[in-house]
Amino acid sequence: MRIVLDIWRQRSPAEQGKFVRYEVPDVSEHMSFLEMLDVLNARLVEKGEEPVAFDSDCREGICGTCGFMVNGEAHGPLTKSTICQTHMRHFHDGQVLRLEPWRAAAFPIRRDLVVDRSALDRIIVAGGYVSVRTGSAPEANAILVPKPAADRAMEAAACIGCGACVAACPNASAALFTGAKISHLGLLPQGQPERPLRVLAMSAQAAAEGFGHCTSIGECSAVCPAGIQLEVIARMNGDFIRAALSRRDEQEPMATVPRSSPVRARTAERQQKVE
Amino acid sequence: MAVEAPPRPPSTGLAPSHPALDPRIPSGPLGQKWERRKFEMKLVNPANKRRYTIIVVGTGLAGAAAAASLGELGYQVLSFCYQDSARRAHSIAAQGGINAAKNYQNDGDSVERLFYDTVKGGDFRSREANVYRLAEVSANIIDQCAAQGVPFAREYGGALANRSFGGALVSRTFYARGQTGQQLLLGAYQALMRQVAAGQVRMHPRTEMLDLVLVDGKARGIVVRDLVTGAISSYAADAVVLCTGGYGNLFYLSTNARGCNATAIWRAHRHGAFFANPCYTQIHPTCIPRSGEYQSKLTLMSESLRNDGRVWVPRKKGDTRPPDRIPEDERDYYLERIYPTYGNLAPRDISSRAAKHVCDEGRGVGPGGLGVYLDFRDSFERLGRKVLDDRYGNLFEMYERITGDDPHQVPMRIYPAVHYVMGGLWVDYELMSTIPGLFVGGEANFSDHGANRLGASALMQGLADGYFVLPYTIGDYLVRAGRTKVDDTHAAFRDAEATVQARIRSLLDIGGTRSVDHFHRELGNLLWNDCGMARSRQSLQHALAEIPKLREAFWHGLKVTGTGEELNQELERAGRVADYYELGELMCLDALEREESCGAHFRVEHQTEEGEALRDDAHFAHVAAWEWRGPGQRPVRHQEPLAFETVALQARSYK
Numbered sequence: 026m027r028i029v030l031d032i033w034r035q036r037s038p039a040e041q042g043k044f045v046r047y048e049v050p051d052v053s054e055h056m057s058f059l060e061m062l063d064v065l066n067a068r069l070v071e072k073g074e075e076p077v078a079f080d081s082d083c084r085e086g087i088c089g090t091c092g093f094m095v096n097g098e099a100h101g102p103l104t105k106s107t108i109c110q111t112h113m114r115h116f117h118d119g120q121v122l123r124l125e126p127w128r129a130a131a132f133p134i135r136r137d138l139v140v141d142r143s144a145l146d147r148i149i150v151a152g153g154y155v156s157v158r159t160g161s162a163p164e165a166n167a168i169l170v171p172k173p174a175a176d177r178a179m180e181a182a183a184c185i186g187c188g189a190c191v192a193a194c195p196n197a198s199a200a201l202f203t204g205a206k207i208s209h210l211g212l213l214p215q216g217q218p219e220r221p222l223r224v225l226a227m228s229a230q231a232a233a234e235g236f237g238h239c240t241s242i243g244e245c246s247a248v249c250p251a252g253i254q255l256e257v258i259a260r261m262n263g264d265f266i267r268a269a270l271s272r273r274d275e276q277e278p279m280a281t282v283p284r285s286s287p288v289r290a291r292t293a294e295r296q297q298k299v300e
Numbered sequence: 301m302a303v304e305a306p307p308r309p310p311s312t313g314l315a316p317s318h319p320a321l322d323p324r325i326p327s328g329p330l331g332q333k334w335e336r337r338k339f340e341m342k343l344v345n346p347a348n349k350r351r352y353t354i355i356v357v358g359t360g361l362a363g364a365a366a367a368a369s370l371g372e373l374g375y376q377v378l379s380f381c382y383q384d385s386a387r388r389a390h391s392i393a394a395q396g397g398i399n400a401a402k403n404y405q406n407d408g409d410s411v412e413r414l415f416y417d418t419v420k421g422g423d424f425r426s427r428e429a430n431v432y433r434l435a436e437v438s439a440n441i442i443d444q445c446a447a448q449g450v451p452f453a454r455e456y457g458g459a460l461a462n463r464s465f466g467g468a469l470v471s472r473t474f475y476a477r478g479q480t481g482q483q484l485l486l487g488a489y490q491a492l493m494r495q496v497a498a499g500q501v502r503m504h505p506r507t508e509m510l511d512l513v514l515v516d517g518k519a520r521g522i523v524v525r526d527l528v529t530g531a532i533s534s535y536a537a538d539a540v541v542l543c544t545g546g547y548g549n550l551f552y553l554s555t556n557a558r559g560c561n562a563t564a565i566w567r568a569h570r571h572g573a574f575f576a577n578p579c580y581t582q583i584h585p586t587c588i589p590r591s592g593e594y595q596s597k598l599t600l601m602s603e604s605l606r607n608d609g610r611v612w613v614p615r616k617k618g619d620t621r622p623p624d625r626i627p628e629d630e631r632d633y634y635l636e637r638i639y640p641t642y643g644n645l646a647p648r649d650i651s652s653r654a655a656k657h658v659c660d661e662g663r664g665v666g667p668g669g670l671g672v673y674l675d676f677r678d679s680f681e682r683l684g685r686k687v688l689d690d691r692y693g694n695l696f697e698m699y700e701r702i703t704g705d706d707p708h709q710v711p712m713r714i715y716p717a718v719h720y721v722m723g724g725l726w727v728d729y730e731l732m733s734t735i736p737g738l739f740v741g742g743e744a745n746f747s748d749h750g751a752n753r754l755g756a757s758a759l760m761q762g763l764a765d766g767y768f769v770l771p772y773t774i775g776d777y778l779v780r781a782g783r784t785k786v787d788d789t790h791a792a793f794r795d796a797e798a799t800v801q802a803r804i805r806s807l808l809d810i811g812g813t814r815s816v817d818h819f820h821r822e823l824g825n826l827l828w829n830d831c832g833m834a835r836s837r838q839s840l841q842h843a844l845a846e847i848p849k850l851r852e853a854f855w856h857g858l859k860v861t862g863t864g865e866e867l868n869q870e871l872e873r874a875g876r877v878a879d880y881y882e883l884g885e886l887m888c889l890d891a892l893e894r895e896e897s898c899g900a901h902f903r904v905e906h907q908t909e910e911g912e913a914l915r916d917d918a919h920f921a922h923v924a925a926w927e928w929r930g931p932g933q934r935p936v937r938h939q940e941p942l943a944f945e946t947v948a949l950q951a952r953s954y955k
Contacts, residue, residue: 036866037866037867053591053592053594055591055592056592056594057596057702059596060594060595060596061594063594063596063817064594066815067815067817067818069861070814070815070859070861070870071813071814071815071859073859073861074861075861075862076815076861076869076870078867078869080384081558082383082388082390082557082558082559083388083390083392083393083557083558084557084558084596084597084599085393085597085599085600085698086698086701087392087393087479087482088383088388088390088392088393088557089385089387089388090383090384090388103701105697106701110698110701110702111701112701112702112704114704135528135867136866136867139867141384141528142384142385143384143385143505145385146385146386146387146493146503146505149387149489149490149493150493150494150496150497151497152497153490153493154448154449154490154491154493154494155447155448155449155490156494157444157447157448157491158372159365159368159369159372159444159491159767159768159771160440160444160767160768161447162440162443162444162446162447162448163443163447164443165402165442165443165445165446165447165452165460166404166459166460168446169457169458169459170454170458171454171458172454172455172456172458175451175452175453175454175458176451176454178449178451179451179453179476179477179479179483182451182476182483182486183477183479183482185482186385186387186388209449209451210449213449213451215446215447215448215449216449
């Protein structure tokens with residue numbers, strides 16, 4: 026079949042971009058979408074033109090590297106699928122497809138369909154982990170985890186970090202991504218000690234990166250290749266309210282601890298009185 | 301490169317044929333070796349650890365685990381990956397599970413049994429001491445990962461669940477749905493991000509290592525290219541750790557990610573790191589068959605599917621009836637027939653060769669007859685759809701997404717594909733290569749799997765190296781080597797940068813007409829046909845004669861568009877493929893000189909009457925470690941003899 030592509034071409038962040046039209050006249054229905062682009066690129070190279078830059082790695086839907094908008098839909102028309110796992114049998118002869126990079130202020134464009142998603146890493150750096158030192162773990166079965174909790178944690182942990190949720194959201198919010206990690210760790214006993222700090226730190230980082238707020242539109246969940254549900258955002262919000270109301274580090278101490286030596290403290294007290 | 305095989309090397313007794321190949325195995329009984337070595341190790345003063353810088357290249361299970369653990373210990377760690385995030389390393393794609401000798405199922409597992417299964421699975425071509433240590437620390441890995449919040453599958457009582465995997469009669473595989481690699485990697489990645497937050501690790505994503513820098517014979521740094529700006533720069537360190545994965549992409553089509561490459565280990569090899577057993581490449585039996593010329597990669601279907609799926613082909617040749625029209629007595633469940641004890645769970649090398657064999661007989665199914673059925677019909681009847689969907693739901697979905705067929709309705713079609721390499725840079729017991737200060741972990745080294753890796757053992761080895769071996773052995777090296785200050789202003793770095801720049805320029809200047817993929821596909825086809833599932837003297841000599849021609853064609857006909865000073869994906873690939881010509885040649889040469897069949901290395905000249913692999917322990921119970929002698933020079937084959945003190949060598953049987 027013949028496929029017509031309008032692809033966003035932008036050589037560098039500093040340069041202006043534009044849509045350029047390409048045609049692939051001999052697409053097989055068994056090709057994956059990215060293999061179709063491989064074929065286009067090989068022909069561009071042979072003509073001495075610059076191939077289209079796009080990210081991909083595992084090409085089996087798990088690494089989260091690939092992703093762009095196809096006719097306004099993140100990862101294209103297939104639900105619960107990355108673009109690398111979308112095959113051309115889902116398109117028809119003569120179809121015109123518009124390919125654009127993820128659009129979000131927090132995902133600056135690098136080239137063509139390639140964007141910088143390091144903001145997502147920095148959200149994890151802010152607290153998306155359990156603080157356990159190598160070698161200090163207890164026997165694995167010493168902490169039992171009810172099967173439903175383990176299963177639900179797994180569902181939230183399935184996030185591949187592709188950024189489709191951000192690209193699809195009119196607010197460019199990273200709430201689904203952040204909520205998925207907070208839910209994964211918050212559902213497990215191992216994640217409890219840091220639960221309040223985690224949600225506060227990760228939410229603050231998401232805001233600092235320039236991701237928008239969640240207004241419960243649900244586009245994120247609709248395009249999520251891992252099928253993550255809005256419930257993770259509700260869980261994050263619940264954790265956030267609880268944590269914000271009981272910020273432990275700002276509470277009154279249970280006992281006063283001398284901050285300096287008692288002698289110096291008394292001297293300071295006397296001096297204060299004199300003054 | 302000459303292709304005549306030299307006369308059979310005699311067995312060398314127990315001394316390696318090159319002094320650098322001393323494996324430094326601790327003395328004493330097997331079960332005490334690692335404890336003993338840990339006690340012998342010198343410790344770095346805690347206050348001094350921050351004065352040491354360690355470079356870790358790669359952020360898969362081994363790399364992320366090592367970088368995080370070294371950061372926790374207080375070293376300054378520089379971590380590099382070509383992906384845009386450390387979380388995307390290809391360990392993420394491992395599906396089935398991770399082995400550990402926990403014996404939670406009370407079915408007779410133990411450290412000894414995991415050790416024995418792994419040595420036997422590797423067809424008696426691995427080092428006993430390394431494998432024993434791997435089995436010992438396997439239990440710690442599960443503890444560590446569970447504590448990190450890895451959502452392993454659980455039983456209703458809350459305890460960890462297990463499943464079975466190929467090559468074992470006990471149930472010792474831990475899993476997180478069909479996404480075990482993803483969850484273990486995210487655990488390691490999160491530990492790594494925690495060290496980034498603590499200021500112990502500095503991350504360099506989208507940065508590719510293009511050369512290793514030696515000063516006074518020791519590994520002291522690397523030269524990298526920033527894949528966004530194209531800038532070439534250097535980083536100096538007190539030790540360098542390569543956890544850069546395997547070289548399966550040599551074959552073009554494999555289950556590896558598109559970006560997986562051998563450049564880091566190959567550059568190290570050219571600087572003096574010996575390359576061990578390059579011919580041990582594993583072909584995985586259960587992958588989705590290829591559908592056309594344009595195919596860019598092959599997708600694995602987890603081996604765990606063989607727990608409940610039955611493998612079969614029609615009894616008749618050229619039977620084109622749809623599978624549901626083929627009655628039971630006209631089906632050949634060939635694995636169950638030939639290997640009644642292990643049945644569908646026979647190890648990977650054996651299952652792959654059996655599939656090739658029935659397809660060669662003309663009984664394969666699907667387009668081109670290159671496929672066999674993996675059928676869940678009986679399990680659906682026995683266990684019901686819900687139970688199977690719980691176990692394999694995401695794999696069924698993935699299969700349907702790729703092929704358009706629903707495995708609930710029709711049997712899956714599968715065919716073997718290149719998946720993993722057991723070969724890699726030679727390392728001693730402490731995972732140090734023949735270059736002092738250069739450590740190698742995970743798939744990039746050759747250490748633990750012998751001639752064939754068992755399922756669910758790659759994740760175990762990667763994490764064992766990263767969490768529990770490298771953090772100890774590197775500290776010991778740092779103390780013994782003594783601290784000498786070298787920074788990136790040293791002349792060796794300028795020289796290496798100039799070499800890297802020159803190579804990039806030469807790739808850009810070829811000015812041919814074909815894209816990189818064209819040449820890569822050509823090389824891959826040749827290697828798959830001549831050095832794939834079955835190898836012969838003739839096919840290997842053919843490959844060795846053809847590779848130089850293909851390399852010539854590459855260096856004359858390649859077209860790389862754009863410049864070196866920008867994001868240029870064609871240029872990235874060109875550099876990687878250029879290295880594959882040399883590595884491919886070494887792989888074929890190694891396969892030619894290993895005049896026996898063992899594990900994944902199957903030489904048609906060496907087989908039993910029943911077509912099983914025939915080892916030659918008298919002449920080949922050793923590691924072949926290759927020394928680079930310069931471009932166009934024949935590399936030199938050295939030997940590290942393998943001593944089997946605990947396990948008796950025997951013919952490997954799964955019948």
